[in-house]
Every structure is written in C-alpha cells, then in structure tokens.
Amino acid sequence: RTxxxxxKEAAELGKGSFKYAWVLDKLKAERERGITIDIALWKFETxxxxxxxxxxxxxxxxxxxxxTGTSQADCAILIIAxxxxxxxxxxxxxxxxxxxxxxxxxxxxxxxxxxxxxxxTTKWSESRYDEIVKETSIFVKKVGY
Numbered sequence: 001r002t003x004x005x006x007x008k009e010a011a012e013l014g015k016g017s018f019k020y021a022w023v024l025d026k027l028k029a030e031r032e033r034g035i036t037i038d039i040a041l042w043k044f045e046t047x048x049x050x051x052x053x054x055x056x057x058x059x060x061x062x063x064x065x066x067x068t069g070t071s072q073a074d075c076a077i078l079i080i081a082x083x084x085x086x087x088x089x090x091x092x093x094x095x096x097x098x099x100x101x102x103x104x105x106x107x108x109x110x111x112x113x114x115x116x117x118x119x120x121t122t123k124w125s126e127s128r129y130d131e132i133v134k135e136t137s138i139f140v141k142k143v144g145y
Contacts, residue, residue, distance in 0.1 A: 039069035
C-alpha cells in the first residue's frame, strides 16, 4: 500500500519512477527535485545480521551530508548512471562518482558494491554495460578497492 501511495504521488509530480526512492526521501524538497538531500536510515534484521541502510545524497550541493552518512558505513553501494553523458561526467576528473568512491575509501569503507542504474535509457545495451564495467573497474582499483 505504501509503494502504491508513493507511486500515485510521484506520478502527480511527473516522477512516477521515483516511487521506491520516496521510501527514504521524505522531505518535500527531495521529492520535488528528485534528489536525496539529507541522510535517511532504514533498519532491518536477518538471522545473522543487523543492517542499517543509510541513504546518502549524491548531489554535489549536499556532499557534507554524504560524508556524514558514509562515515558510519561498513560497506557502500556506488550507484552509477548509465545514461550517455551522465556516466562520463560522473567518472571525469572532477566527477561526483569518482569523488564519492574516493571519499568512501578515505572514510574507511573497504567494501564497495557498484550498481548501474538507468540502463533503460541505453535500451539495455550490453556494449554500454560492458563499457561502464570496464571503465568503473579501472577507476575503483585506482582508488584502492
């Protein structure tokens, strides 16, 4: 029911695909702008582990909040946008993707999961996926992962 509610509300703002992001993005500004601004926590337990998911901002304007969240992490998930231009901007010399990987490592996070999103914008291109994997592998290894 919650996801259905978020889907309806997101669609009303023209952001139908953001229904899952809204599970943790609670601020009105986050929902309107389509970006995470503040860190948000979601806790759950498995038979072996207590897990806290910390959703941290990726936008350059909120890097302090990203550092606050990442400094508490044992593992990070680096989300990489597959869109043409987006990926390239993120891994460029001053790109956010590169900066976030470096900051996470500097803050002591030694486990990194890399996830690629927005593959639909590339029509699920396998060659684009392979290109991103290759380039990302090179730069995360340089960082220290």
